[in-house]
Amino acid sequence: MPAPGGSLTVVGTGIEVTSHLSPGARAVIEGADVVLYLLADPVSALRVEGLNATARSLDSHYGPEKDRRLTYRAIVEEIVSEVLGGANVCVVLYGHPGLYAVPGHESIRRVREQGLAARMLPAVSSLDCLYADLGIDPGPHGLQAYEATYFFELRPPVDPRATLVLLQVGMLGERGGAATPAVADRFPLLVELLRRHYGDGREGVLYEASPYPGVRPSIVRFRLDERELPTPAVLATLCLTAP
């Protein structure tokens, strides 16, 4: 006898709002009883709402100073509660729903724990866009990728020959739901740490993929020993390419 309750599918929109949503993800959104979303771009949110009238944002769980771990717990509770109530739920996240994204994985774990069906569909991530836009192939020298705050605070060992990617550098050191001016103060400290590992002359790139068709990504290049460093945007990724 099947367990009572619904099911969960976690999908990603990709980054570019007009062409990255896969046909499979679109079909799941259209067919779900309940659609819950967390998206970085309002055009993407409008698309999802246009595909399913039940779609609603999970953004209200965030607060500027509320620890994101509490936010994630609340988000997961809302998702799991809808599934346990019998709904076939689709959760839509931006980019790849499982890449540097807690709520999707944790919701799937919790739903499966209840004996119900849960799955994740892969999607285009900001990292995929970075490979294409910056012309990087991690094959020859390897790739190290970290969440920026994790790298900054826990200092994992680095391989200076490999490409380094630090995601979410625009939220460096932030535990709440929004960036504060302190990010601009922390960023030079991160760059100083990188200088010690990679040398003065190494080039850094602040990168942000474009969500809009025909619109260029944001690419800001700088040397690690520059006096006037750029300030990372909220969605920026810092990349140090292999020498």
Added chain:
Amino acid sequence: MPSVTETKRVTDFFLLLGEDESLRGAFDRDPRGLLERSGLDAKAVQTVLAGDLETVRATVEEELAGDPDRRRLLVTPRMHVEVPGPEPDEPDEPEPDEPDEPED
């Protein structure tokens, strides 16, 4: 050339491209041609053609801010990953209200 529904907003132009693969292809082949047939004003056409991320994003946000039904979609981009550190305290549960005294 596929026909394009007239729109006054860059936001809606992008939504149209998302819903119609033939339009998306037409945009890749001839962005200026499609934009000029879309009904967007010259300034909006030029904004998209210039292809600067910050300017296009600002245009979309301005359009949404001026639309009472869509303004709610203007939110800070949110992160979905945890950061290191001690476990946060759960907020205190609010004390239950005292039941009202029954009125005579």
